[in-house]
């Protein structure tokens with residue numbers, strides 16, 4: 001609901017202006033929602049702080065693995081609290097802000113991504129059958145939980161996820177404010193400092209010169225090495241030094257989550273592909289009107 005408010009403020013001019021926004025009921029609702037959100041992150045930090053000591057670096061055994069086979073490391077929040085305790089200049093509020101970021105980035109995006117995969121598999125039954133066949137091959141009749149090793153074998157499911165994030169990227173666009181003049185490598189053009197540049201992920205992912213039949217859901221777009229495609233033609237997690245820190249974790253989480261659902265249930269949909277695309281596109285198509293040349 002907080003996201004709805006943010007989106008409303010982008011679309012409705014009178015809500016953009018703080019003095020007007022502050023007079024509305026939406027602002028009151030925002031305050032109430034933020035209390036819930038920040039209350040939760042404060043609680044996470046508080047609980048972590050009070051349980052610290054039981055999970056510090058020295059206690060971690062190098063050979064200790066968690067249930068998906070990853071080596072246990074000091075978690076991000078533990079690390080920040082430990083750093084603060086060791087005299088670094090990080091305030092509680094700054095730690096909370098980092099936790100806000102991770103919690104928001106980590107859950108909204110994967111929730112959207114996994115929902116889009118399930119919707120598409122509901123529509124494309126033949127694709128779902130192939131996913132199911134792959135999962136049968138990996139798990140047979142076993143009811144055991146997915147391991148990290150299993151996720152490495154989910155090659156077809158991985159392609160389905162990639163293709164879903166291509167057509168329906170949960171983060172459909174990103175933006176950067178340019179701090180200094182940028183001379184484009186490919187063209188005699190300088191973007192002046194102070195400009196906000198919008199990268200239209202959704203738009204790039206639907207370019208016909210990059211993806212033949214871009215409006216068609218086709219997991220085989222990610223078959224093989226696809227060497228002819230531009231390096232930045234697929235950017236659901238952005239790219240470069242400020243790209244998604246949760247990328248690997250997100251793919252792991254999506255595979256574990258989706259394989260668990262799809263091993264046990266067949267997903268059906270009474271939407272046609274056209275209906276679904278219409279609905280999802282309305283949400284994601286905010287980049288329309290922006291054009292960006294791939295450099």
Ligand code: HEM
Nearest residue numbers: 105106109110113171174236237238242243244245246250
């Ligand atoms: C399908 C799932 C996900 C997608 C599509 C996604 C996408 C993105 C994108 C496009 C960005 C760049 C945003 C920008 O530059 O404005 C980003 C940044 C980020 N993501 Fe993700 N993300 C996903 C999952 C996750 C998860 C699971 C976590 C954490 C557990 C996470 C944590 C972050 C953080 C902390 C940043 C900011 C990095 C920085 O500014 O240096 N994301 N993500």
